[in-house]
Amino acid sequence: MVKLYEGGAYLVNGKTLVPENEAAGNEVISGKGITKEEAAKATMAYNILEAHNTSGNMESLKIKFDKMTSHDITFVGIIQTARASGLKEFPIPYVLTNCHNSLCAVGGTINEDDHMFGLSCAKKYGGIYVPPHQAVIHQYAREELAECNAMILGSDSHTRYGALGTMAIGEGGGELAKQLLGKTYDVARPGVVAVYLDGEPAKGVGPQDVAIALIGATFANGYVKNKVMEFVGPGISKLSSDYRIGIDVMTTETTCLSSIWRTDEETRKWYDTHFRPEAYKELNPGEVAYYDGAIYVDLSKIKPMIAMPFHPSNAFTIEELNANLMDILHETEEKGKKQLTGKVEFKLTDKVRDGKLYVEQGIIAGCAGGGYENICDAADILRGQFIGNDEFTLSVYPASTPIMMQLAKNGTIADLLETGAIVKTAFCGPCFGAGDTPGNGALSIRHSTRNFPNREGSKIQNGQISSVALMDARSIAATAVNKGFLTAATDLDVEYTGPTYFFDRKIYDNRVYNGYKKADPEAEIKFGPNIKDWPEMPELTKHVLLKMASVINDPVTTTDELIPSGETSSFRSNPLGLAEFTLSRKDPLYVGRAKAIHETSLKHQEGGKLCEINDELHGVVDKIKEKFPDIKGNEIGIGSTIFAIKPGDGSAREQAASCQKVLGGWANIAKEYATKRYRSNLINWGMLPFIIDEDFAFDNDDYILVPDIIDAIDKKEDNIKAYVVNKGMKELTLHLGALTDDERTIIKKGCLINYYRD
Template identity: 75%
Template sequence: MIKLYDNGVYLVNGTEIIEDTGDSAAALQQKCGKAPSKEEALKGTMAYGILESHNTSGNMENLQIKFDKLTSHDITFVGIIQTARASGLEKFPVPYVLTNCHNSLCAVGGTINEDDHMFGLSCAKKYGGMYVPPHQAVIHQFAREMLAGGGKMLLGSDSHTRYGALGTMAMGEGGPELVKQLLNRTYDIARPGVVAIYLTGEPQKGVGPQDIALAIIGAVFANGYVKNKVMEFVGDGVSKLSADFRIGVDVMTTETTCLSSIWTTDDKIKEFYEIHKRTEEYKELKPADVAYYDGMVYVNLSEIKPMIAMPFHPSNVYTIEELNANLMDILDDVEKKALVSLDNNNINYTLKDKVHNGKLYVEQGVIAGCAGGGFENICDAADILRGKNIGADEFSLSVYPSSQPVFMELVKNGRIADLMAT
């Protein structure tokens, strides 16, 4: 299903894999008629090219990055802008988008959330930013629809700032790094390693982007295989995935502890930009004829099964088959780990009481956010639920489309009516 290479790899013509072993030079010579050095071949990754074009240090081993665009939501932009103002901010030097999607209900602390929104609006007017009112879009969906661009780099004050599927290297950081960008400073890091995520095959029916992402997270989190590295998605399997599907996988790469992500792009991504009237932002991206990677995660999409992540991290994954076959043992293990994670003996944490007649029952369902609230994901849920009923007991179901354009299209095609009928 998933294989992690023990060594670095050379990728030839985007499809042929040559592991970096003692005879790799000879294999390269045979395939390409030349055997470029590792130092030369590492420049062939998509990530290297994008980093190089944004590096201002003149030294590719120690980067000083300036981002094309910035984005923050209403949990973080107040502190960021206040700090930048105290440090001499006069205007936003690059496009800075302020979304109001995390604290959009004025239900806690009186009007404190709406006060933050008005602060953001006033700053956008004063310093030249872009303000996204409440209930318009999740920060990342707005960025996908309106900010991403091929070969661009974005920095966001949110951990899941990932737009690699659209050809954009994006990173999530703490507020101080955005303050530095607002003050015309740089993002200073050593050149990150790049790991190829080679996709082949095609997902089975019933397997969605979250299943693919969870399978990868489960394979690489604990061993730190991609920690602080760039995940570069390549392989013949990429073309089998829709733009929405790729986005659903990409946004969850944060859970692997990687630094950023980037994907090869094609006509499906071009169509995404066309749909959002931003055709000029599309750029075809692919590795050079020979590219060197610090490692490779080989993923056969055809073998991935429906997955589930158990508390308390997305890497604690099982296939649904495994969970059903070993239900009580897995729940017992989760409960024991919870005692350590919660660090509070007064909490009686249990999941086994949710098992009835040998099956695990859930009390709430939520389809939402920058990963689950996508158009295709909600369409699939509506297709599954059509003609069924969730009942009038304790189970509740909430569905939150990731943006108003997504919501509008779901209304037009009837999926919202299907969901409301459940």
């Protein structure tokens, strides 16, 4: 089904994968005398990166993107950061979609205030504004922005348009602010992994099934972490563009940096259908291309899949789950209890009725599930059936109004409504916990992007827990036919009609504000009462005294756990308001601890002597003076830190870092960072992204002294001595890893805003 190569591999003539250790025996590779270094330049990824690199050095990239996208959870903070740093006009097309806080259901006027802020900024700075309910961010980008050989940067982690020939990257808001200010995206040249698709999917197997199989094979081992996944092989020609898109968008869950696919006549047809034929170019790797790894996927052997709570990589075939139901459910319960740290009772074994798994809810939605073909195939399965009148419900969200219009015109919406399903407007809510929250203890099956804890909207701090399993739209529809009992689409005999898609762009022509290259400096920005400026951020000090505010020993910590999604989204434009939710579902005491440390820091900044601020610090200062008699109190800065084994999996949201900074956070200490984007978020908010190799049992309230940190940064030292003061000055070695010169300066200045302001 999915095979990972142990080392590098060559692709010859776009057809034959040759393991690196067998290259000498291949006539094409050996006959042409092609070196590995030359062949690495023949990947599609290398050529796109080279075309967008401004550094002149392909090992240290400085990328300028062609276009950018943000949604209404992120664009306010990004524009506020850029405004504070001197923004005059958007230099490239910048699309502001309104697909996350679209419901305006919580917080009074504050969500619509964000939308009006976005529209007014589009007028002032020359942006593109997509009103609520018109399209989810990624579907609009596919329909209107993507083009072959281009690069797009988005402030949402699922910014992936590789199936349309666009290399797209999801990053935190700081990276978008840099692009708005004419700066670059700086990154070491990423490795490239070939994803070789062979064969053809069986009837009833959808793109989410392929995606879950890929994620299951690559997430835990980090096979593609921070690399580019390059899709090649003959199997691509067997897939429609919609199908490719459905696989591609889920590559984010492998922790890869980006993706790119070879293009063909099917891609040309996509652009012709969307009235943008000029956006098409044929993309293929060179005659001999070298990859840092390879994944072989036999599409014909992919079966309907399910990703059990609480991660997309917790993958099983539905057949396997049904055959080992109680064992897998019990195993999932035990994993879940550890992840939820016993705060609520989490059960799945009680879902078994007469030997079958019963689920209470089905959702087909968003950038992954809301595509035209997914919904049409689901309707074919459901047509003439009904979902029943028990607990099970089914909601369907087309990903854009043009998709909804075509579904209305061809009768699909009527067919779905007749079954008891509900069809709703384009909205990302089911993906991050706003809307369609299931009942307490319920299990929801969703063709969406993530199934992290509380991603469906439950709140463990209030004793609530429900959970999500990811599945393909076709198997969700099959389950709906069986009134909520888990069923694979391949178990049903269905004739898929495959109705033709006709894109009607009139709704965009009529409703989307396109102000690109029409900036009006006199336009007034509309500020609602919840839109606040970033507070002042102090610069890094010569020495740093960190107090541990939270210790997280989970194998992986998601950005949803660092700053929860859901109703908190309403406060994304209010840095201090949002910060109150930091780690609220993982460590509810964190905010109080961090605030206390921050208050101590502020007293110190105002001239208070460390030894006099409180009794606890008096003892800490005595130990520091004993070890380092030359250190002066006014050269020490105080801030909080957290320890996590592997933080930052999931969303690109910069608030996972900025909320810690607002509360006085100065560092993270980790065994490793789950994604580049979370580490970049820490850096852009002036936080030290420490790595620790050794095992050390940190406790909340540990004090960690990092002496001469600025000197270490300036000298580009990697081994940095630190001391756990209240444990007998226990010495630790911390690492900062690779930092660009700009990143070093940003950390010293205290944040990206200070860096540009200066």
